[in-house]
Amino acid sequence: MNVFCASGLVDAGITKVPRIFYSPPDGFDRAPADDFDIPLIDIDAVEKNPSLRGSVVDRVRDASGKWGFFQVVNHGIPGSVLEETLEGVRRFYEQDAEAKKQWYTRDSLKTVVYNSCYNLYAAESADWRDTTYICMAPTPPNPEDLPLECRDIIIEYSKQVTKLGRFIFELLSEALNLNPNHLNDIGCADGLGLLCHYYPPCPEPELTLGASTHTDIDFLTVLLQDHIGGLQVLCDNQWVDIPPVPGALVVNIGDLLQASETTVALMNRCKKIVSLLVLNLLVVLFNIQLVSNDKFKSGQHRVLASPAGPRLSVACFFTTGMIPSTKMYGPIKELLSDDNPPKYRETSVREYSLHYNTKKDHAASALLDFLV
Template sequence: MVTSALALAQPDYDRKAELRAFDEAKTGVKGLVDAGITEVPRIFHLPSPENLNSEQHELTLPTIDLQGINNNPIQRKEVVEKVKDALESWGFFQLVNHGIPINILEDMKKGVMDFHEQDTEVKKQWYTRDMSGKTRVIYNSNFDLYAAPVTNWRDTFYCTMAPNPPEPHELPPPCRQILLEYSRHVMKLGVCLFGLISEALGLDPNHLVEIGCADGLGVLGHYYPSCPQPELTIGTPEHADSDFITILLQDHIGGLKIFYQYQWTDVPPIPGALVVNAGDLL
């Protein structure tokens, strides 16, 4: 209804044609910024401007420290209870002392930036909307470009890293090695988290791993270029994740919000921390 109303108000606006032109350029949102645009194209316009500064109560996402959980049974039990409480109430928590070295986290963020900021003609070779699995890396802007009512100000690459890891030559050079290394660390952390969640559910610690929850891993590298009119658009709309768990590595800029107690709550980035949330499958 909103899209139809906008179209009626602007009869010269052929949204489908603009989407096709944007897609066929294969340069994403970054390409628009590189071209020097000063106004956000209409395909990105929200039905109403975002109010990002609405008044909020002071709410803080739980932070869980994994330090020593494999050596101290009492401490592990306390962590299991914290995981249980956080997932029951918030569905999210921040994670510190998770075992992934800071330099690996920083290199992963740099790898995502390096991919999206490489030469446009080189990056185009990875651009596709083919989800059949023929290619191990999918780079595009908005996976639901032709279905969503509003286009997000975001480019993304996606790699399936497990259960069958790609060969190094199948990955983009700017982030090839760090993708492989980061994924190994995340798989190990995922197994640890599924153990804690299993215990929080009153199950055997290996239960969720044994039924296959930790078998697969997809890595997404989102990129949000600088926007000339940020009040008109959004990087990622409200959504739930269709997985078992998501492990999110934020950069220093922030902007992540989660919905808790009927309001949107900021999740400021903590250096070295990861954000974990329960997906729809879990």
């Protein structure tokens, strides 16, 4: 198992990156650091002074429309919880290979799925990272089904990030001029999956990527990243760094929030989500870009490989996953008019996810294939 993990290659002492990790150039330049500024939003201001809620909603609307990304501070999750979450993930990954072997699988039906190069058979190149997916909602796993090294903190962090996610959905609903409960009422915050990434130091970072260019096929992603950095979002055909801010969480819009009227009813067991790890993840709602009819943007993003590390991150996807439903979804009707007709045809979560899974190039959003 160990030799197939990016971290296993590093442990083996390699000095050259294997060709399966080579990433083709995308032709986009890296933006000068001073030219762009990813919005940093203090959401505690809403609690301290309700009169500021309108200005916070305006900032969320602007960030979601231009970038599809913003960072939040004073979000209510203690710094100690954030730090222990990252340390719990580190403890899991830095066990010896034999101890981790019980969790290593490509069977996406399991509650905990640990592997590396999960997109090896679907993408042009493999990503330089190890990945563990844990399904936490709608039906929480039994604690004994989670790795002991991070069990307690994963459970606690999931509870707190769910509360935060529901609040962010309120702000997003208001940013769309909808009832504050609209996105929560259609189930956007009901499902939660955690994707824990471990990016080992790379001997030739210019040849590969920690995470290839993609958009997230969910409604919303809340990302906890450590101090090393490397996350970038594409804006105006330039790669813009999203620098780590102590205590901040990165929020990004998923494809489905860009475009659907409602979310599918969740499965009885979240672990029935099919092939979720094959769907090049990083921000997962049945697409906020889709349901918002492009009022919000699902930003293309990637993670650079680095000689420093390991880099740690935990991405929380608010998602219904890929479920066997024939229910159809399209842009929210309240957002449509003669001047703003639907941009996307109706589709089901299953159809969209299966289509995404067939694409080798995730740099281009699968939403383009669902335009009216």
